[in-house]
Amino acid sequence: MLGLGVERLQADINRLLASLFHQGVLDEQFLQLQQLQDETSPNFVYDVINIYFDESEKLLRNLRLLLMDREFSDYKKIGLHLNQLVGSSSSIGARRVRNVCVAFRSASELRNRPGCLRGLEVVEHEYHYLKNMMHELFQLEQQRLLAAGVRYPM
Amino acid sequence: MVMETESQFHVLAVDDNRFDRKMIERLLQKSSCQVTTVDSGSKALEFLGLRVDDNDPNALSTSPQIHQEVEINLIITDYCMPGMTGYDLLKKVKESAALRSIPVVIMSSENVPARISRCLEEGAEEFFLKPVKLADLTKLKPHMMKTKLKKESEKPVAIEEEIVVSEKEEASLVIEILPLHQELESEQLEPMLSSNKRKAMEEVISTDRSRPKYNDFTTSV
Numbered sequence: 001m002l003g004l005g006v007e008r009l010q011a012d013i014n015r016l017l018a019s020l021f022h023q024g025v026l027d028e029q030f031l032q033l034q035q036l037q038d039e040t041s042p043n044f045v046y047d048v049i050n051i052y053f054d055e056s057e058k059l060l061r062n063l064r065l066l067l068m069d070r071e072f073s074d075y076k077k078i079g080l081h082l083n084q085l086v087g088s089s090s091s092i093g094a095r096r097v098r099n100v101c102v103a104f105r106s107a108s109e110l111r112n113r114p115g116c117l118r119g120l121e122v123v124e125h126e127y128h129y130l131k132n133m134m135h136e137l138f139q140l141e142q143q144r145l146l147a148a149g150v151r152y153p154m
Numbered sequence: 155m156v157m158e159t160e161s162q163f164h165v166l167a168v169d170d171n172r173f174d175r176k177m178i179e180r181l182l183q184k185s186s187c188q189v190t191t192v193d194s195g196s197k198a199l200e201f202l203g204l205r206v207d208d209n210d211p212n213a214l215s216t217s218p219q220i221h222q223e224v225e226i227n228l229i230i231t232d233y234c235m236p237g238m239t240g241y242d243l244l245k246k247v248k249e250s251a252a253l254r255s256i257p258v259v260i261m262s263s264e265n266v267p268a269r270i271s272r273c274l275e276e277g278a279e280e281f282f283l284k285p286v287k288l289a290d291l292t293k294l295k296p297h298m299m300k301t302k303l304k305k306e307s308e309k310p311v312a313i314e315e316e317i318v319v320s321e322k323e324e325a326s327l328v329i330e331i332l333p334l335h336q337e338l339e340s341e342q343l344e345p346m347l348s349s350n351k352r353k354a355m356e357e358v359i360s361t362d363r364s365r366p367k368y369n370d371f372t373t374s375v
Binding site for chain 1: 172
């Protein structure tokens with residue numbers, strides 16, 4: 001009975017990951033990230049993605065504040081924030097977020113304010129989608145650990 | 155001295171961004187390196203034993219800690235950082251007699267050829283584009299091995315260099331003696347020296363005379 005729980009959860013995890021890869025939300029860099037996790041650093045993926053969330057939300061908040069300012073003109077600062085988002089998103093394999101950040105950055109290089117506002121909306125949308133998916137993934141992982149834990153008491 | 159017997163390399167990673175620090179730390183650990191991370195160039199210099207004077211950022215003095223137990227085999231630093239950039243840090247390391255033999259690697263999320271060549275010209279061993287991959291870090295081993303071998307063979311010379319550079323009162327006298335001394339040593343060590351080290355030693359001869367800041371070194375022995 002308990003074995004089925006673990007296997008079904010693992011199947012759910014695999015299905016979710018496959019779907020995210022298929023949608024282009026994640027790319028192979030995410031697998032590289034998983035490979036960095038091991039017995040010496042068993043929560044690495046969870047930890048680093050949470051840092052990614054913290055840092056990204058700060059950047060997105062700053063971007064929104066900058067663009068909402070009627071007297072805004074600091075496109076260079078927007079570019080710097082976006083460089084960071086592009087880099088960190090690439091590092092965790094968040095391909096769609098990375099791509100929309102690149103598009104947003106192009107608008108900022110052209111000093112196109114409406115383009116930037118649109119770009120920010122798209123980035124926020126993709127980012128929140130990713131975050132929800134990651135939360136779902138982490139929940140499944142946690143349930144699987146619990147199910148496996150009951151099966152193999154320590 | 156205890157560290158001499160350990161075979162693990164110790165890397166100092168410098169990045170102002172929390173996410174990037176976490177990534178580079180894990181990548182380095184996965185490459186079997188011991189890692190220390192700091193979030194700024196000035197903290198890196200402090201860790202390495204160089205005291206940065208807040209009133210005059212261009213004055214560097216060697217603090218007694220330079221002879222501490224922590225031996226750094228490589229510095230890997232982000233290029234874009236507020237205050238002291240990775241390039242500034244690279245320059246300060248290469249300008250320091252005590253630290254210049256430590257290989258420095260620069261990381262950047264931007265592919266700017268002019269930036270890359272500037273860093274390599276200043277003495278950086280490698281320039282990595284972010285996101286840094288595990289495969290990139292395999293390039294580091296040869297650079298770190300070089301310093302370990304160097305340190306074992308050049309110890310007597312290194313200590314004498316320290317004394318010579320740091321005795322303020324006899325600075326002018328010492329500078330006169332230095333070229334002869336260096337020439338003798340470089341002949342003896344010729345086969346073991348890489349071209350980088352040879353260049354660095356030649357620089358010591360030429361720059362000691364032209365750089366007034368070396369007079370600011372306090373006695374560290």
